[in-house]
Amino acid sequence: MNCWHLFVLTFYISVILTYAAVVPDNDDIDKQGLYSKSDQVVILTNKNFDKKIYGQNNAYVVQFYNSYCGHCRAFAPKFKSLASELESWKNIIKLAVLDCSVEENNEICRQFEVMAYPSLRYLHENYIKSNANVGDKLQSTDSADKLKTQLINKIQSEQSLGRLVFVPSLKIAAYSDFNSALKPFPKNVLYTFLIFENDNSTIGSELALDINDYEHVTLKRVYDTSELADVAGVTHFPGLVAVSSNLESTLLTPQNPTKQNLQKAINIFLKSQNYALPLRKISSEESLINSNHEKSQSLDSDVVYYNDLEKTLKTSLHTEIPRHKILSGEAFEALLQYLDVIILAFPFRGKLKEFVTDLHKNLSSRNQWTGSEVYELVKQLETVHAPVFISNLDYIRCKGSQPQYRGYTCGLWTLFHTLTINAAQKPGNEAPRVLKAMHAYVKNFFGCTECSQHFQAMAARNRIFDVKENDKAILWLWISHNEVNLRLAGDVTEDPEHPKIQFPSVTQCPECRLPRGAWHLPAVYEYLQRVYSTIKIQDARTAAAPSSISNLDIGLISLFLIHRLWREMQLLN
Structure with missing residues (x-):
């Protein structure tokens, strides 16, 4: 190497080292879940949480949310509106968000004992990391103005405690x-x-x-x-x-x-008075639909994809169930019931059944686990039984036109329809077990608190625990799913490219409707068997669904509910 080459090499090394020294690590996240940096909120992750939150001169309001939670999706525009209005408060109090549906963020959500979504926590300035420090709870409200009023009252309270001394007195x-x-x-x-x-x-x-x-x-x-x-x-x-x-x-x-x-x-x-006002950042609301957004691929809505089932199962085990700080009592029994019906009726392939069975066996050895222990056990057994889940797992039929739509909620309905249908093909009356497990799962684990409360109220009203036979369980779940669709049709959480309809549509199942629009229940039953049985699931078993049912008795299904739905559906048609 001659002197010139040595000089050039030395020069480039010095440039690289200088550049590395002056460019700081960037802890800012551009987008995650329901929020982006343009929303004027701090996007928190497991990687930047401690650095952003603890020991800061400003206070924080942190929203712990779940991106597939319908209530969180409806609340997001209000929180963004508040962040825009409080842009001038950022040296006093910052608004931040953390998506608990992201597996890597789960440990933080556990530490802060987040059991409902969305959860708002106020963290005062110079906040210290400690197991006991989980912030002060704030109430999520229906408007940015109400949230702002709540924050003002909180700041006044903080000043009375000797904190926020750098903030103008609000006395x-x-x-x-x-x-x-x-x-x-x-x-x-x-x-x-x-x-x-x-x-x-x-x-x-x-x-x-x-x-x-x-x-x-x-x-x-x-x-x-x-x-x-x-x-x-x-x-x-x-x-x-x-x-x-x-x-x-x-x-x-x-x-x-x-x-x-x-x-x-x-x-x-x-x-x-020739006073120079401070320049304020002018924010513009991000367009809901990008003009260059590629339309979602049209998929056969009568097909259940294994990807949707498997990703839903993985999400439940990786993010929803482990968010509990302690799993014991009713919540632990709900976990075992859930795994029971998965083992009973999930259309397994590969080593997935071995994994779930081993997980159930290990969990049953004790009657109390921490959420982090459950998560570590899941990860350990995935390694033992690898490969458990297919690579590049993503939703197919349940994929929304944008990341905030469909996904896990669609997958959960699909999972329980599939479990109910497949459980009905077992000897005896096993399908009602699936309904009970679903009720326990939604009550204890489902990440959308408001959605869970709605489901529990509906389940009580429609007498879920009175269902004792397979055909009734299958139809109960279909009726309940349509009731939810009816309630959420036109809601802010609805995917504009996948509107919530009363399914099956006339196109999907012409024989499911009577001349005046009422449901033809035997045809609906056959349709559900045809769609959710294993015959259409990739790599599934080939057991054929029964072509018809005899003596269909729907007496234990609430006649009032059916009558009400018929009338509502006739009006819709």
């Missing part, structure tokens, strides 16, 4: 003159805005937080009954007065004193 007081009102503020404050309001109003607190990044400007809440209101000439409330450092006052109350109009009045006044 309200009475004053007799401008001098006493301004006296506590430092000399570098050019303008103080006084908001005259009652103690229950949150407008002043919200404005104080909204303008917290205005340099040399502050805001103070004053009782509307204060003597200073008369001195300032405030006659209707909330009232707004600007006071300069030399105690010169300007009445700014707009005719319609909403929060937006009051802030606008503040900005107009400051601009008139």
Whole structure:
């Protein structure tokens, strides 16, 4: 190697080393689950959680959610709206999200004892990692404004505990003159805005937080009954007065004193004083459907794909069941029941049955497990029985047009329809066992809390535990599935490319409808047998479904429910 080559080599090595030294590790995630970086939330993962959360100068509101949870999908636009509105609060409090449906995030969700989705936790500044530190619970609400009010109340409470000392005080007081009102503020404050309001109003607190990044400007809440209101000439409330450092006052109350109009009045006044307002990031709502989005492949909706069943089973074992910090009592029995019906009626292939059987045997050796122990056991047995799941596992029929649609929820319905049909092909009346296992699973493990509550209420109303025979179990699940579809049709969680219909459609099963649109139940029963039995599942057994049923007795299925559904479906048609 000559001197020139050595020089070039040395130069490139130095450039590479210099570049590596100056480029920091990027802990920011662009997109995961229901959120992207453009939503102005911090996307947390198992890799960046500790660094982002603990020991920070700002507080956090963390939403623990599950991307296949319908309630979480409906809540996401509200949380994004709040994040956009609180963009100016980011040096005080940041909004963050963590997707508990992502397997790698499961341990954090367990640590924070997240048992319902979405779960909002407030974590104060300088938060310390500890098993006992799981944050303060906040209530998910139906609007960004209600969430904001809840946060304001929380900040006021935190200040009363001596925290958030760097945040403008949200206390309200009475004053007799401008001098006493301004006296506590430092000399570098050019303008103080006084908001005259009652103690229950949150407008002043919200404005104080909204303008917290205005340099040399502050805001103070004053009782509307204060003597200073008369001195300032405030006659209707909330009232707004600007006071300069030399105690010169300007009445700014707009005719319609909403929060937006009051802030606008503040900005107009400051601009008139040649004050440079801080630049704010202007956010635009991300389009729900990208113009270049490739349409989902049209699949035969009458086919059950093994991928959908297997991915659903894997998700339940990797993310849903292990989220429990402790598995004992009712939840542990629900896990064993679930594995029982999987062993009984899942259309296994390869080494999957050996894996599930071994898992059930190991779990049955004790009556209490931690979620992390269950997860580690699942991973260990997957290695012992490898390969258990096929590579590149993804949904096929249950794949949504976008990641937030369908997926696991579709897979779970498909799984339990399949288990019910296949259990009915066993000797005796085994299908009702599947319904009981499904009820226990949804109650204890299903990641959407609101969905679980709806299902439990429906199950009680439709007398799930009265179902004792195979044919009734199959039809009970079909009726219940259609009832859920009817409730969620047109909901924000509905995939626009896969609308929730009363299935089977006339196209899928013409013989399933009577002339006036009512259901022909024997034909529906045959349709369900035809679709969910193993004959159409890849690598499945070839046992044929019975071509007809005799003496179909649906007496234990709620006649009221059937009558109601018939009427609703006739109206739909």
